Amino acid sequence: xxxxxxxxxxxxxSADQAIGFLMQQAVENPGxxxxxxxxxxxxxxxxxxxxxxxxxxLADGESGRRLLQYGTTQGPEPLRRVYRNYLAELExxxxxxxxxxxxxxxxxxxxxQLLSLIVQAMFDPGDICLVAAPTYFVFLGxxxxxxxxxxxxxxxxxxxxxxxxxxxxxxxxxxxxxGRVRLIYVVSDFENPSxxxxxxxxxxxxxxxxxxxxxxxxxxxxxxxxxxxxxxxxTAPPSIWxxxxxxxxxxxxxxxxxxxxxGIRVGLGVLPEKLLKPVSDLKGNEDFGSAHLNxxxxxxxxxxxxxxxxxxxxxxxxxxxxNAMLQAIDKExxxxxxxxxxxxxxxxxxxxxxxxxxxxxxxxxxxxxxxRVNRVMYVPGELCYPTSWNDRPRCEMRLSFGVQxxxxxxxxxxxxxxxxxxVFGRISGGNE
Amino acid sequence: xxxxxxxxxxxxxSADQAIGFLMQQAVENPGxxxxxxxxxxxxxxxxxxxxxxxxxxLADGESGRRLLQYGTTQGPEPLRRVYRNYLAELExxxxxxxxxxxxxxxxxxxxxQLLSLIVQAMFDPGDICLVAAPTYFVFLGxxxxxxxxxxxxxxxxxxxxxxxxxxxxxxxxxxxxxGRVRLIYVVSDFENPSxxxxxxxxxxxxxxxxxxxxxxxxxxxxxxxxxxxxxxxxTAPPSIWxxxxxxxxxxxxxxxxxxxxxGIRVGLGVLPEKLLKPVSDLKGNEDFGSAHLNxxxxxxxxxxxxxxxxxxxxxxxxxxxxNAMLQAIDKExxxxxxxxxxxxxxxxxxxxxxxxxxxxxxxxxxxxxxxRVNRVMYVPGELCYPTSWNDRPRCEMRLSFGVQxxxxxxxxxxxxxxxxxxVFGRISGGNE
Numbered sequence: 001x002x003x004x005x006x007x008x009x010x011x012x013x014s015a016d017q018a019i020g021f022l023m024q025q026a027v028e029n030p031g032x033x034x035x036x037x038x039x040x041x042x043x044x045x046x047x048x049x050x051x052x053x054x055x056x057x058l059a060d061g062e063s064g065r066r067l068l069q070y071g072t073t074q075g076p077e078p079l080r081r082v083y084r085n086y087l088a089e090l091e092x093x094x095x096x097x098x099x100x101x102x103x104x105x106x107x108x109x110x111x112x113q114l115l116s117l118i119v120q121a122m123f124d125p126g127d128i129c130l131v132a133a134p135t136y137f138v139f140l141g142x143x144x145x146x147x148x149x150x151x152x153x154x155x156x157x158x159x160x161x162x163x164x165x166x167x168x169x170x171x172x173x174x175x176x177x178x179g180r181v182r183l184i185y186v187v188s189d190f191e192n193p194s195x196x197x198x199x200x201x202x203x204x205x206x207x208x209x210x211x212x213x214x215x216x217x218x219x220x221x222x223x224x225x226x227x228x229x230x231x232x233x234x235t236a237p238p239s240i241w242x243x244x245x246x247x248x249x250x251x252x253x254x255x256x257x258x259x260x261x262x263g264i265r266v267g268l269g270v271l272p273e274k275l276l277k278p279v280s281d282l283k284g285n286e287d288f289g290s291a292h293l294n295x296x297x298x299x300x301x302x303x304x305x306x307x308x309x310x311x312x313x314x315x316x317x318x319x320x321x322x323n324a325m326l327q328a329i330d331k332e333x334x335x336x337x338x339x340x341x342x343x344x345x346x347x348x349x350x351x352x353x354x355x356x357x358x359x360x361x362x363x364x365x366x367x368x369x370x371x372r373v374n375r376v377m378y379v380p381g382e383l384c385y386p387t388s389w390n391d392r393p394r395c396e397m398r399l400s401f402g403v404q405x406x407x408x409x410x411x412x413x414x415x416x417x418x419x420x421x422x423v424f425g426r427i428s429g430g431n432e
Numbered sequence: 433x434x435x436x437x438x439x440x441x442x443x444x445x446s447a448d449q450a451i452g453f454l455m456q457q458a459v460e461n462p463g464x465x466x467x468x469x470x471x472x473x474x475x476x477x478x479x480x481x482x483x484x485x486x487x488x489x490l491a492d493g494e495s496g497r498r499l500l501q502y503g504t505t506q507g508p509e510p511l512r513r514v515y516r517n518y519l520a521e522l523e524x525x526x527x528x529x530x531x532x533x534x535x536x537x538x539x540x541x542x543x544x545q546l547l548s549l550i551v552q553a554m555f556d557p558g559d560i561c562l563v564a565a566p567t568y569f570v571f572l573g574x575x576x577x578x579x580x581x582x583x584x585x586x587x588x589x590x591x592x593x594x595x596x597x598x599x600x601x602x603x604x605x606x607x608x609x610x611g612r613v614r615l616i617y618v619v620s621d622f623e624n625p626s627x628x629x630x631x632x633x634x635x636x637x638x639x640x641x642x643x644x645x646x647x648x649x650x651x652x653x654x655x656x657x658x659x660x661x662x663x664x665x666x667t668a669p670p671s672i673w674x675x676x677x678x679x680x681x682x683x684x685x686x687x688x689x690x691x692x693x694x695g696i697r698v699g700l701g702v703l704p705e706k707l708l709k710p711v712s713d714l715k716g717n718e719d720f721g722s723a724h725l726n727x728x729x730x731x732x733x734x735x736x737x738x739x740x741x742x743x744x745x746x747x748x749x750x751x752x753x754x755n756a757m758l759q760a761i762d763k764e765x766x767x768x769x770x771x772x773x774x775x776x777x778x779x780x781x782x783x784x785x786x787x788x789x790x791x792x793x794x795x796x797x798x799x800x801x802x803x804r805v806n807r808v809m810y811v812p813g814e815l816c817y818p819t820s821w822n823d824r825p826r827c828e829m830r831l832s833f834g835v836q837x838x839x840x841x842x843x844x845x846x847x848x849x850x851x852x853x854x855v856f857g858r859i860s861g862g863n864e
Binding site: 002012039040045047048055065067110123142182218261262263265275277279287288289291292294 | 447718
């Protein structure tokens with residue numbers, strides 16, 4: 001008789017995450033055009049640039065070898081200085097953000113590691129996180145693994161609604177739960193999955209709410225700015241982080257995975273003072289610091305201007321792909337009553353809503369029809385809401401224009417419209 | 433009035449770890465010769481080799497760009513095949529370990545990430561880990577952060593004593609605690625800090641104990657083989673992992689940080705079947721997989737033979753440094769009564785024991801004398817025992833020959849002997 005394996009509470013809560021199902025579906029449906037994968041376009045990746053960077057960085061043996069040594073848990077200070085200059089440029093700060101102590105910055109393994117560390121540092125089971133509805137489903141998985149209670153807050157075309165956030169906080173206060181609220185999580189620009197950005201006014205309001213409701217314990221605001229550089233039209237509002245004058249409320253999470261390369265795994269975080277040591281201690285336990293060489297590769301590209309050039313070309317390419325997807329949707333979905341979608345100004349996603357009668361989940365008629373018959377895959381929208389929310393919408397889809405070529409996007413949308421029409425016909429007309 | 437920041441239990445337990453104190457001491461005593469840092473010799477790092485590898489890997493745009501895309505959480509399967517061939521060679525398995533499913537292998541951010549993931553996957557507060565005494569102090573910190581109960585098991589010149597392990601298990605059984613034992617942790621070769629290797633006989637016995645005491649729940653054995661390739665004399669015993677026929681008890685943790693480059697951050701784990709999914713789920717939450725490009729860099733060096741050549745040169749260099757340290761100790765400590773030390777066959781550490789009356793901790797007379805007056809730093813041995821063990825030895829030191837040149841090692845040992853002699857004089861002779 002074999003003795004059973006004991007797993008920790010955290011490991012048990014980590015099982016059966018949406019991302020796992022999704023990847024399994026991708027494997028099981030290899031012939032599909034994927035509008036599901038949230039990956040960047042492989043053709044955009046800077047192979048030549050990285051090769052040249054490494055060639056230069058390792059040309060001199062002595063200085064080169066230093067990059068192959070450990071860095072530090074947060075990333076070496078001279079490197080953080082380079083990343084601070086980059087952040088200053090993004091923020092339009094001509095003073096180079098000289099007043100931001102380098103100790104507040106941390107280089108991570110993509111921004112995902114920072115999201116995970118923040119949750120590890122702040123959440124015990126039952127602690128509360130408020131999230132936009134819908135939101136980034138992988139982060140929901142991280143929260144779920146920590147045993148967090150996740151409370152969805154209504155969002156619209158301008159992002160999370162401050163009034164809805166206030167209402168949620170008031171209800172928690174009335175229920176004696178305010179002291180368990182740790183975090184408000186938002187993807188500020190071209191949200192994954194909804195494609196919407198938080199308007200400038202709301203950025204101020206959301207921050208102010210986090211601050212004014214920090215009564216029993218500090219409520220932090222985690223600004224996931226993963227997509228901020230992928231803007232195809234319009235003007236960027238200031239980051240929420242930049243509005244936080246004393247820098248004690250907002251955690252800023254950025255990554256070079258979307259704008260540069262996910263295989264390099266470099267993320268950049270800026271933390272309130274009180275979270276620095278706990279997050280750094282946890283990171284030290286996890287890895288002693290992320291890959292040092294890779295931090296130098298990105299810094300090299302930042303310093304010599306090749307990063308900015310690269311982002312420009314990436315933005316131009318994704319702009320065309322977004323346009324291709326929106327044009328295809330305009331054309332293919334025009335006659336379909338009750339279907340609406342968001343026109344994102346950036347990012348990688350179009351969020352589509354079908355009439356509530358048409359469900360989109362893994363076990364829905366539409367998902368089966370789309371993947372098995374019409375050979376196209378999307379991310380079911382319901383994954384982007386907390387599973388604890390029974391009334392979550394089940395008729396939405398996240399469509400990514402990241403991976404496919406323009407031709408692939410057009411064909412994918414054509415197939416998807418066919419699948420939707422077929423299911424519409426079955427539902428409204430009974431058996432065909 | 434500012435609202436307090438709430439930290440998770442895990443974050444609170446992560447604070448004030450030994451490694452933090454140690455690094456602070458290094459910063460505060462910049463003029464010291466460090467025999468404390470457990471880093472590899474920077475001069476050994478393969479700058480040329482990595483540069484050539486990247487040059488080749490990224491030469492072709494299309495295949496090159498693939499390496500800058502995400503890999504997978506465990507690392508792509510074709511890559512794991514390359515690492516399996518490498519492991520087969522280490523294990524002397526001419527069949528290429530073809531019977532080891534690739535799904536059992538995982539590429540991590542150094543081996544540290546695997547150690548951390550294993551603890552996260554298995555430990556709830558109060559769960560028990562048995563460790564050799566002394567043991568790798570960073571791992572003690574990881575266990576402490578998880579709220580684990582750490583039980584030290586006596587070790588001698590042949591590693592952890594099976595009889596002591598049996599005794600500990602019997603006591604836990606008698607106390608009704610056997611069901612809370614999750615893990616036995618050993619560094620099998622040239623242990624950090626003690627320098628000893630577990631003898632072949634004991635490898636069998638320790639494995640057999642883990643298996644036969646897996647009654648209420650499975651007791652895993654984590655074999656940390658970080659140093660196995662750094663052997664300077666003698667013959668390698670089989671890994672404990674290789675003795676585990678059904679591969680359901682031993683977790684093997686290896687790294688390329690010591691043999692190749694810590695700044696690349698590539699580790700290799702082999703896991704029992706029952707731990708695969710939990711550990712992979714947790715890793716997915718943490719980072720979606722470690723840096724893909726870096727996994728290819730190491731694989732490239734493994735495939736073209738340059739890795740093996742590099743290890744040979746590294747081993748030759750560390751052998752000379754070990755010899756330099758042992759010769760210097762023989763000379764400088766010859767007249768010091770009651771001082772003993774281990775002659776390691778590999779690795780990076782010499783473990784020294786002083787008479788019990790001479791304490792070595794951060795606040796000891798010796799540490800002050802060594803760092804402030806004689807300008808040499810070591811790792812106090814007491815850090816390598818669980819802090820919960822009140823009777824832990826306090827008169828030991830870990831001396832590393834990793835970082836310093838041979839001349840630096842000789843001078844460092846000379847200074848250390850001077851400091852020890854001074855403290856001996858004060859203790860035995862009262863005030864000077």
